[in-house]
Amino acid sequence: MITRADAIIVGGGIHGCSTALHLCLRGLRPVLIEKDYAGRHASGVNAGGVRQLARHIAEIPLSIRSMDIWENIGDLLDDDCDFDNHGQVLVAENEEELDACRDRVAELNRHGFTHEELISAAELRRLVPAVAETCPGGIVSRRDGVANPARTTTAFRRKAGRLGATVREGVAATNIRQENGLWRVDAGGETFEAPILVNAAGAWAGRIAADLGEPVPMKAVAPMLMITSRVPDFIKPVVILRGRKLSFKQFRNGTVLIGGGHLGTPYPETNETVLDWAKLHESAETVFALFAVMRNATIVRAWAGIEARMEDDLPVVSRSSKHEGLYHQFGFSLHGFQLGPGTGAVMAEMITTGKTNTPINDLAIDRFTGRSAV
């Protein structure tokens, strides 16, 4: 028996769940298929950064749209997702880096974006008193913040379910095909069909795109994170460094998350990752040098999530260049969490109205595969 739906979404990360939710809000009945469980991979185990700061210009409009949703996330999901917006700060460790910050802000201003502000050493010290005194300044994005990724992704999944989405967890979407103008997907013992198919399968999305004739330069990566035991409150905003791979944030409960994009080794076939301690050592060394207050902290856990990274570090958010009714939403390249709420809204808008006012042209799949057919 084939079950009919309005849309089939493959992948239960924050993107798939957000699109499912926004489709429900527009009156559609989607089915979401997740091979593990919602938030099992990158969406549930990332650093939780809700960041407009330091993004590529091509995705800033999407990021700003997302931010508007984040600021009212409790109204949308009936769950505050532990969202705090104490800003995110990019720290320049020397004058040369500060010059680069100055150029960056000027360039954004030329494009009409004002969310990033250049800050002096004094303002930096006011926002992040614990930072080493040698740092001459940086950039702040004041609306930014942090949320609990597992809780957020789960909240999207739950709300989508409450609004009528069918959610299948623990079954892989297989045998994806187009028959009689409808997309058909097998999931466990079931088959679903719908006029719309959304490929939001994260690290596993490249395979789906390739199978459907749209290969993309994507690889699975495993960005590593580690978290400390609770330490006294000493930092409100999220801190990232201009010149080194480090991001740093303290959660409400006092634990401190250390990340920044050092990669472990992913094994997407078995959902496993192996950590690279030499790289985590570099992160620890940097924290040790810049935040004296952290020197006696203990690391209680380190991990890596499996996610997709595009060759150009930009996500694919677009309709297919080959097939009617197929949409791609993947490849967020280590910075997709904040984009989740907004991208789901944009996808739902495209699917139901055929267009969106949020400029996403530079994120289309045809940048790899040629011109859009639709």
Add this chain to the structure above:
Amino acid sequence: MTPARDEYDVAVIGAGPAGLAAAALTAKAGLSTLLLDENQGPGGQVWRAITTTPVQDKTLLGKDYWAGKELVEDLRKSGAEILQGATVWSLDRNLEIGISVGGGACLIKAKRVIIATGALERPFPIPGWTLPGVMTAGAAQTVLKSSGLLPEGRTVIAGQGPLLWLLSAQILRMGGKIDLVLDTTDKRNYRRALPHAAAFITSPYFLKGLAMMREVRRKTRVVSGVTSLVASGEGHVESLSFEAKGKKTTVPVDVLLLHQGVVPNVNLAMSAGVKHHWDDIQLCWAPELDGKAETSVPGVHIAGDGAGIGGALAAVARGRVVARAAIDALKPDAGASLPSAADLKTAVAKAEKGRLFLDLLFRPTKQFRIPSDDTIVCRCEEVTAQDIRDSVAVGATGPNQLKAYRRAGMGPCQGRLCGLTVTELMAEARSKTPEEIGYYRLRAPVKPIMLSELARLPKTDEATKAVVR
């Protein structure tokens, strides 16, 4: 002190019975062997402080305790490198091992890794189990062996299993006072275990166990058939209420020792990706092992209680089987002068005789494994049984999904004190098997390490070369 080299033929983790036996054998066979152990001296839990204990009267800790001395001497003659006070915080499928020792951290590699990290006490989550003054029997025994200290004040020991009786006997022999022993063994277990008694009667544990129980009963009051336990007090345990044969009693108490058996310590193996299954008799996770005790991660073996509870004698025998497997893989010629693999396996079978009887007899009852209401399950994050049931009701399907609702298992102990309880509780709440529910995904560092240690991690040869180039 740090390891003498970057790479070994064999790294053995844990210097209890299994680790001591394994390391001695691989070193004797000429394999470069590193034995890593967290404690200040060898022996593990069963032979804790064997080289340093102030309790020198041999009758007090008993013959089985002092049997460990020979293995330690054997090891010391074997040529194995022994690193005490060394915490292993990471192991991965590339057989890279993260170690903290003497305030510093380092990474080493081995061609074979033998995990001999033994057992942990099963969680015993009764109301009030987190109050100061309530501790596990194992913790009390650790203090007793390493410093000769006895519990002070009105002392009650509650629970079941061989260790409960052994500890009681040891405390009483050393002149300590136990006011009451509460035996929670389910009466029905005797009937279930009986068909397997024949094997147990011929095991070395039978007569010793019987004598020990008699000794304890002679010296103190024992109440059997206890079906409920509630500890209470303000800031410290003050009283214990229990029910036996339908009768409720409350006694004042200063020290409450709890114990209901031991389970494999799976954290390091699981974090390395070793596949485990639910053992429905021992009610715990056990690694999937082949005939050479090799795990699903090639090159990683598990010996001793970490491979499934078998006791100290079985651990020694299993340690030798695993050592033999490592020798056969790395230096087959050296095997000729060693006991044959078949003989070693026979020794394991002999040592494991009667285990099923003990497992069935001391299988803890459900009310002591799966708590209800506001009894705390996760001590690190103060999550109660009701919190977990509530999370299940709104969609949490397993221990990892639970993290999106509650922080159970996300504290520094990484589930050592709550993992089994969470699995069984969620299984019950969802009418699933523990196998279907699964366990926390465990992550290195399996023991917390200082940020400063990681910051000072010495560069590996590879990294140094990369920089030079």
